Every structure is written in structure tokens, then in C-alpha cells.
Amino acid sequence: MENKDHKFAPPLYVTGQKCFICGSVYSYGNVQTCPKCGIEGILDVCYDYDEIKKHLTPATLLSRKFDHWRYKELLPVPDDIQLPHLHVGWSPVYDVPRLASHLGIKKLWIKDDGRNPTNSFKDRASSVGVLKAIEFGFSTIACASTGNAASSLAGLSAAVGLQSFIFVPQRAPEPKITQLLVFGATVLKVQGTYENAFDLCREACEKFGWYNRNSGTNPFLVEGKKTAGLEIAEQCANDLPDWVVVSVGDGCTIGGIGKGLQEMKRLGFIGRVPRLLGVQAEGARAMVNAFKSGTDLIPTETNTIADSIAVGTPRNWRRAIGQIKQSHGEMITVSDEEILEAMKSTARFGGVFGEPAGVTAAAGLKRALETKIISPNESALVIVTGNGLKDIQSAKQAVGDPISLPPTMAALTAVLSSRKTN
Amino acid sequence: MENKDHKFAPPLYVTGQKCFICGSVYSYGNVQTCPKCGIEGILDVCYDYDEIKKHLTPATLLSRKFDHWRYKELLPVPDDIQLPHLHVGWSPVYDVPRLASHLGIKKLWIKDDGRNPTNSFKDRASSVGVLKAIEFGFSTIACASTGNAASSLAGLSAAVGLQSFIFVPQRAPEPKITQLLVFGATVLKVQGTYENAFDLCREACEKFGWYNRNSGTNPFLVEGKKTAGLEIAEQCANDLPDWVVVSVGDGCTIGGIGKGLQEMKRLGFIGRVPRLLGVQAEGARAMVNAFKSGTDLIPTETNTIADSIAVGTPRNWRRAIGQIKQSHGEMITVSDEEILEAMKSTARFGGVFGEPAGVTAAAGLKRALETKIISPNESALVIVTGNGLKDIQSAKQAVGDPISLPPTMAALTAVLSSRKTN
Numbered sequence: 001m002e003n004k005d006h007k008f009a010p011p012l013y014v015t016g017q018k019c020f021i022c023g024s025v026y027s028y029g030n031v032q033t034c035p036k037c038g039i040e041g042i043l044d045v046c047y048d049y050d051e052i053k054k055h056l057t058p059a060t061l062l063s064r065k066f067d068h069w070r071y072k073e074l075l076p077v078p079d080d081i082q083l084p085h086l087h088v089g090w091s092p093v094y095d096v097p098r099l100a101s102h103l104g105i106k107k108l109w110i111k112d113d114g115r116n117p118t119n120s121f122k123d124r125a126s127s128v129g130v131l132k133a134i135e136f137g138f139s140t141i142a143c144a145s146t147g148n149a150a151s152s153l154a155g156l157s158a159a160v161g162l163q164s165f166i167f168v169p170q171r172a173p174e175p176k177i178t179q180l181l182v183f184g185a186t187v188l189k190v191q192g193t194y195e196n197a198f199d200l201c202r203e204a205c206e207k208f209g210w211y212n213r214n215s216g217t218n219p220f221l222v223e224g225k226k227t228a229g230l231e232i233a234e235q236c237a238n239d240l241p242d243w244v245v246v247s248v249g250d251g252c253t254i255g256g257i258g259k260g261l262q263e264m265k266r267l268g269f270i271g272r273v274p275r276l277l278g279v280q281a282e283g284a285r286a287m288v289n290a291f292k293s294g295t296d297l298i299p300t301e302t303n304t305i306a307d308s309i310a311v312g313t314p315r316n317w318r319r320a321i322g323q324i325k326q327s328h329g330e331m332i333t334v335s336d337e338e339i340l341e342a343m344k345s346t347a348r349f350g351g352v353f354g355e356p357a358g359v360t361a362a363a364g365l366k367r368a369l370e371t372k373i374i375s376p377n378e379s380a381l382v383i384v385t386g387n388g389l390k391d392i393q394s395a396k397q398a399v400g401d402p403i404s405l406p407p408t409m410a411a412l413t414a415v416l417s418s419r420k421t422n
Numbered sequence: 423m424e425n426k427d428h429k430f431a432p433p434l435y436v437t438g439q440k441c442f443i444c445g446s447v448y449s450y451g452n453v454q455t456c457p458k459c460g461i462e463g464i465l466d467v468c469y470d471y472d473e474i475k476k477h478l479t480p481a482t483l484l485s486r487k488f489d490h491w492r493y494k495e496l497l498p499v500p501d502d503i504q505l506p507h508l509h510v511g512w513s514p515v516y517d518v519p520r521l522a523s524h525l526g527i528k529k530l531w532i533k534d535d536g537r538n539p540t541n542s543f544k545d546r547a548s549s550v551g552v553l554k555a556i557e558f559g560f561s562t563i564a565c566a567s568t569g570n571a572a573s574s575l576a577g578l579s580a581a582v583g584l585q586s587f588i589f590v591p592q593r594a595p596e597p598k599i600t601q602l603l604v605f606g607a608t609v610l611k612v613q614g615t616y617e618n619a620f621d622l623c624r625e626a627c628e629k630f631g632w633y634n635r636n637s638g639t640n641p642f643l644v645e646g647k648k649t650a651g652l653e654i655a656e657q658c659a660n661d662l663p664d665w666v667v668v669s670v671g672d673g674c675t676i677g678g679i680g681k682g683l684q685e686m687k688r689l690g691f692i693g694r695v696p697r698l699l700g701v702q703a704e705g706a707r708a709m710v711n712a713f714k715s716g717t718d719l720i721p722t723e724t725n726t727i728a729d730s731i732a733v734g735t736p737r738n739w740r741r742a743i744g745q746i747k748q749s750h751g752e753m754i755t756v757s758d759e760e761i762l763e764a765m766k767s768t769a770r771f772g773g774v775f776g777e778p779a780g781v782t783a784a785a786g787l788k789r790a791l792e793t794k795i796i797s798p799n800e801s802a803l804v805i806v807t808g809n810g811l812k813d814i815q816s817a818k819q820a821v822g823d824p825i826s827l828p829p830t831m832a833a834l835t836a837v838l839s840s841r842k843t844n
């Protein structure tokens with residue numbers, strides 16, 4: 001399964017990987033978790049920031065392409081590797097005054113990550129993942145995913161010509177499964193939960209010599225996710241939001257964004273790091289429980305419409321909670337009803353249609369304003385992490401049916417009059 | 423319904439609108455079709471190209487944003503109107519050597535217009551349409567659509583705060599309907615064909631004073647569509663494709679792209695115009711019939727999986743056929759099976775998942791290579807006009823089901839072994 005005909009130079013500025021639990025630092029290479037601490041020992045990629053500071057500046061960025069590879073010094077990717085052709089990152093940031101006024105906040109931006117190639121935030125991670133597989137000599141890559149990481153990995157694997165095996169839990173929505181079948185992935189629908197799919201994928205990677213793309217445990221994937229934080233710092237440098245609001249599943253997304261923002265502060269692009277508001281669904285609140293209690297994470301059952309964040313055992317909870325606390329941030333939960341309501345308001349007042357997990361941040365912002373965690377005089381940026389077309393069944397719960405009528409003006413006039421009187 | 427509190431200055435370089443049939447030129451204003459020729463009298467927006475040439479140059483473009491408003495001199499939009507905040511256009515052009523080799527052509531690019539805000543090419547037109555409604559003092563806009571123009575209009579209307587009424591035919595796929603309900607449009611599902619929906623929308627606009635966004639007849643909408651042609655000229659200026667391949671429904675898309683390419687030649691950005699290959703589904707081939715016979719268009723029944731181009735009465739056939747002939751191009755049909763096959767190959771070798779009409783151009787390229795309309799030594803750019811998530815039911819016909827298995831290594835090993843022996 002491995003393809004070792006080319007040796008890539010190691011990424012220029014990576015100095016090693018450090019365990020979040022025991023603090024051991026490992027030299028750069030194909031490692032997943034800390035050998036001493038096991039699956040809990042998530043590793044954090046370390047960089048030589050003093051050296052990076054000489055090369056990554058507002059001036060050098062001027063001439064670079066507008067995708068997430070523009071921050072190449074901050075990515076664990078060899079300089080001589082061919083990048084996927086799909087355009088990943090540099091998702092638009094929209095100033096949305098009508099949504100701001102609807103929610104009751106002074107200033108609001110949406111960063112629409114549903115605009116990525118396979119329509120979710122996860123393309124940031126998968127685009128790094130497929131390069132790591134190639135760099136380390138694998139011809140096959142695998143992941144377990146509630147859906148978006150799966151379709152993202154399938155799309156990016158197709159783009160670079162890797163074979164992909166995807167383990168999905170039983171509840172993954174059909175559009176996401178179809179999307180990855182179209183991309184040519186081998187799809188294994190595991191009769192069980194996300195955790196069952198996750199464990200089986202991990203065992204299979206070890207047994208069959210596949211590269212494991214699971215972003216919960218793979219130290220490099222979260223580096224791809226952090227590019228959203230790097231972009232926010234660059235795109236909003238002149239008017240940095242007080243809060244960045246992010247939906248939370250595994251913890252990698254908010255943890256990555258926090259890391260990216262911290263790095264941009266360290267490199268002098270921004271003077272402060274916005275406070276992070278992490279939002280979970282009430283039916284999948286393991287991370288919020290740990291954040292509030294200050295104890296280690298206790299896995300929970302999950303029950304929420306927001307399948308992309310329906311994670312009972314968030315693997316990257318130390319990173320996520322660490323970043324939120326470092327930013328003086330907060331965590332909060334929202335109900336499925338609030339998520340569906342946010343889906344409508346984000347679309348109707350912001351022009352952006354997000355899937356349930358994609359608009360969970362917007363629902364969280366509303367709740368945070370109601371509970372006075374965020375003041376109406378502050379500003380916020382919410383990240384929409386996935387396109388609404390990903391999960392039409394849930395969207396249907398948020399809206400009614402169309403009005404059906406015969407093709408006559410009489411019928412139309414009757415419909416419009418009855419709407420006025422109702 | 424009308425909102426006349428602001429008078430906008432007319433677009434700077436528009437000199438009038440000229441009828442495709444009788445050649446009459448009308449001065450700039452809120453007209454739809456030629457008063458002399460009726461609904462058949464489609465109007466073409468005319469510009470002062472000599473003046474534009476002074477302002478729209480490679481040098482002036484350098485400092486402009488990468489969206490389709492960068493060609494503002496070539497758009498019928500007042501200078502003092504606020505543009506929608508959604509990022510429209512400047513969709514990526516991908517060099518896809520693996521798809522090229524699969525199809526047997528020397529060089530191939532994909533331009534992925536599924537990357538637009540509501541995931542289809544139609545956002546180019548709708549973004550202009552909502553501005554025309556605002557400019558002409560309307561607070562309500564309407565359209566009839568097989569789906570993408572609808573969701574696009576709903577999204578852009580939400581973005582700028584216009585009320586939208588959408589007439590859809592009975593066969594419009596559910597994801598597209600749900601998408602526009604989420605955006606807050608009033609959706610009228612007409613018990614009949616696209617033509618019934620089209621006629622009822624037109625009558626309703628006249629009766630209730632709504633702005634009619636139907637791109638088949640509205641002269642300004644196609645100007646939005648032509649930006650894809652403007653972009654191709656700019657993005658591919660250094661290595662212009664021999665062919666640009668486009669799926670054809672109403673005729674506005676290929677007609678617009680042709681106009682855009684001609685304009686860029688006239689302005690000196692490119693030295694020649696690529697040949698246009700227009701591709702229809704076998705089950706909706708009215709335009710191909712007229713192209714081949716040289717006679718006026720005869721409406722046909724439609725029956726194809728590619729709902730976005732299932733148009734029996736293409737309104738803009740004169741523009742489309744005129745542009746194709748001017749480019750020394752061709753027209754061709756493909757079967758639904760070829761469309762589904764192209765959906766898989768475009769995703770698996772190009773990394774882009776398109777809806778049926780979205781990949782019809784790729785299917786047409788394959789057929790054109792087989793029938794020697796295009797030679798293997800030429801180059802081509804295919805436009806993917808809509809995201810595959812728009813029509814999952816069709817995509818499901820292209821692929822099988824996932825492999826379902828219990829969460830055990832024994833089950834997985836058995837599945838993999840049986841796949842190897844099969």
C-alpha cells in the first residue's frame with residue numbers, strides 16, 4: 001500500500017510535536033498520538049516562530065494566492081510537494097448588518113466556510129491530510145466521520161489521486177454519503193455510533209497500513225483547520241471582532257482557530273486575540289460539561305439534529321478548552337429548535353444557508369446575547385462551517401412546504417389574497 | 423410595492439438595448455422585450471466599448487476585488503448602487519490532467535461555478551437582477567425557474583432585502599425548493615411544466631408590479647452571466663483553450679459567455695475567441711435542432727435527468743446560436759447515462775462534484791472527442807454550472823450504496839476480501 005519512491009524534505013519550520021498531557025516533544029515525523037499517553041495524548045505541532053517571522057509578513061503575503069496555502073510557513077507541509085488543485089480556504093467574510101440588527105448586536109460578520117470545495121470547513125484539514133499521506137508514502141487514506149470530514153477527504157483524495165476508505169456511522173445523512181460515493185471513495189457504513197466507526201477506522205489503518213486522517217487524533221489535520229484563524233486575523237486586521245463564535249464537536253475546529261489567532265498575534269499581524277465562544281448542541285455537550293466543571297472530559301450520549309457536531313467523545317478537548325480559556329472565552333449550548341431558527345435567520349438576514357452544525361455558532365451568539373455573555377455593544381464573527389445543502393432533511397424541519405397551485409392567474413390571486421387575510 | 427425614494431444614475435457605458443429580431447435600439451431603461459416583436463424580441467444591452475477601453479485594462483484590473491463586479495464597466499449597473507455582500511463570480515479554473523487523460527484530450531480545465539454563493543452559475547445573473555429591481559424602484563422580484571435561478575434569486579434577494587416570489591414547476595428537485603424556502607422566498611409550485619410556471623410568473627409580474635427576473639427574456643440578467651466569459655478571458659489569457667464547453671437550456675448561459683469572450687477580444691484582453699461547444703440533453707434538444715436545421719426554434723417536450731436544462735422553449739435561442747456560430751462552434755446532445763457517467767468522472771478525476779446539468783458539458787466533451795468534433799490535440803475548458811449537492815437523487819442513480827457492516831474487524835476483513843475476489 002505504501003509508495004516510497006520520493007522522499008520529501010521535512011517542512012521547513014516544524015520543530016516537533018508536543019504532547020498535551022505529558023509535555024514530551026517528539027521530533028518531526030509520521031506520529032499520531034503520544035506513545036507514552038496513548039490515544040489521549042494528542043500532539044501539537046510546534047514551529048520556529050522567530051524564523052517564520054522573517055518570512056511571513058504583510059509584505060510577503062501581498063503577492064501570494066488567496067487560498068489557505070498562503071500561510072505555508074505555518075503549515076506542516078513540505079516545500080516541494082504538489083498542492084491539491086482545488087481552491088481551499090480564504091472563504092469570504094461578510095459584514096451582515098441586517099442579521100446583526102435581528103440578533104441585537106452592534107456589528108456582525110459571517111465567515112462562510114461552506115464555500116470550500118466540498119462545501120465544508122473540513123476541506124482545510126483534508127487538504128493537509130492528503131499531503132501528509134503522500135509525504136509519508138501512503139497510497140491509501142482513511143477516516144471516520146459524521147459526514148463532512150468524509151466527503152471532504154473523498155473529494156481531496158480524488159483531486160490528488162489517493163484511494164480513500166471512509167467509515168461513517170449509521171446516522172450520517174444521505175447527501176453526504178452520496179457525495180463521497182460520487183468521489184469514488186469506498187464507503188463503509190458502520191452499524192453503530194461515530195465512536196464505533198472511529199475505533200474501527202483506527203484499527204483498520206494499523207492493520208492494513210492506511211494513513212489515518214482522523215482529525216481528532218492526527219496532529220497535522222488541526223493545522224489545516226487553524227488556517228481559518230490565520231485568515232480571520234488577516235481579513236479582519238483593521239476591525240478585529242471582539243468575539244469569534246464557533247460550533248464545537250471534536251474540539252479541533254475551535255482549537256485550531258484559536259491556535260491560528262494566537263500565532264497571528266505572535267507574528268504581529270494582530271494586537272490581541274478575539275475571545276472564543278464555543279457552542280455545542282444541548283444533545284452533545286460533553287465539552288461544555290468539562291469546560292464548566294474544570295474536570296476531565298466525560299463522554300456522553302448524543303442526540304441532536306446537528307450531526308456534524310454530534311460527538312460524544314471529543315478527542316481534542318484539552319486543546320479546545322485550553323484555547324477558549326486562553327482567549328478569556330466562554331462555552332454555551334443551544335437547543336435543536338434554536339439551531340433551526342438560526343438556519344432561517346442566517347439565510348434570510350445574512351444570505352448564507354448553513355447546515356445545522358454550520359449555523360450552530362449563530363444560534364450560540366443569539367443565546368450569548370440573551371444571557372448577557374456578549375453585550376450588544378460588542379462585535380462578533382460567526383463561522384458557518386458547512387453548506388445547508390449538505391442536510392436538506394434537517395432544513396425541511398426549519399421551513400414549511402411550498403404553495404402548490406394550478407397554473408392560472410385566478411388560482412394565484414386566490415392564494416395571495418388568502419395570505420393577506422391570514 | 424414600488425420604492426422610489428432614490429434615483430440612481432444610469433450605468434455609465436450602456437448605450438441602449440437592441441432587438442435580436444428587428445434590430446430596433448431602445449434607450450436605456452426598464453424594458454424587458456421589444457415592444458414591436460413581443461416576447462420573442464429579446465434585447466441585447468449595448469455599450470460604448472471605445473470609452474470602456476480607456477477604463478477597463480489589465481492595469482486597472484490589478485487593484486480590483488476578485489469577484490464579478492471587477493468588470494463593472496461592462497455591467498448594466500449604476501455606479502452608485504450598493505452591491506450585494508455575497509461573493510459572486512471569479513470561480514476557480516482548475517487544470518485537471520487526470521480528467522484530461524481519462525477523456526483523451528491534451529489539456530483540460532474545469533471552471534467550477536458551483537462555488538458561487540448559492541452553488542450555481544445563476545448567481546451571476548441574480549446578483550445583477552436584484553440590483554436592477556432596486557434601481558428601477560421595485561421592492562419585490564419574481565422568477566420562474568427549474569431550480570437554480572430560483573434558489574439563486576432567493577439567496578440574493580435575502581442578501582439585499584428584497585421580497586421574492588418564485589414560480590417552480592412540479593418536477594423541481596426538493597433540495598432546491600428547500601434551499602429557497604430557507605432563504606425566505608414565497609414559493610409557488612405550479613402544477614405544470616416550466617413553461618406554465620414561466621407564463622404565470624410573467625402575468626403576475628405585470629398584474630402585481632413585481633420585477634421579472636426571468637433570464638430568458640430580461641435583457642440585463644444575461645449580462646451577469648457573461649461575466650463567466652470575461653473571467654475565462656482574464657484567467658486563461660496566457661493559455662486560452664481551443665474550446666469552451668457549456669451546457670445549454672434557455673440559451674442565456676452560452677449566449678452570455680460568448681458575449682463576454684467577444685467583448686474581451688474587442689477590448690484587447692485576448693487575441694481570439696475560443697470555439698463554443700453547446701451541449702444539450704437528448705431529452706431537451708430544441709436548440710440543437712434549430713442549430714442543425716438552420717430554421718427557427720420549434721419547442722419540444724422535455725425528458726431528462728438534467729432538470730436545470732430541461733427547457734422545451736429556450737427563449738434566448740437567437741443569442742445562443744448566434745454566439746456559437748460566430749465562434750465557429752458546434753452543438754451536440756448527450757444521453758442521461760452519459761451525464762451520470764460524467765458526474766462520476768468529473769468528481770473522481772477532477773475533484774469537482776457537479777449536478778446533472780452541471781456536468782453535461784463534460785459529457786458533451788467526451789462525445790465530441792468520440793465523434794471527432796474536437797481533436798485529442800486540442801484543449802478545452804468545461805464549465806460546471808451547479809453543485810452536485812443540488813440534486814442528490816440524481817447523483818444516487820450514478821453511484822451504488824455504501825457497504826453496511828457491523829463495527830468489527832472481522833466484518834471489515836471479510837468485506838475487503840470479498841471485494842478483492844470479485
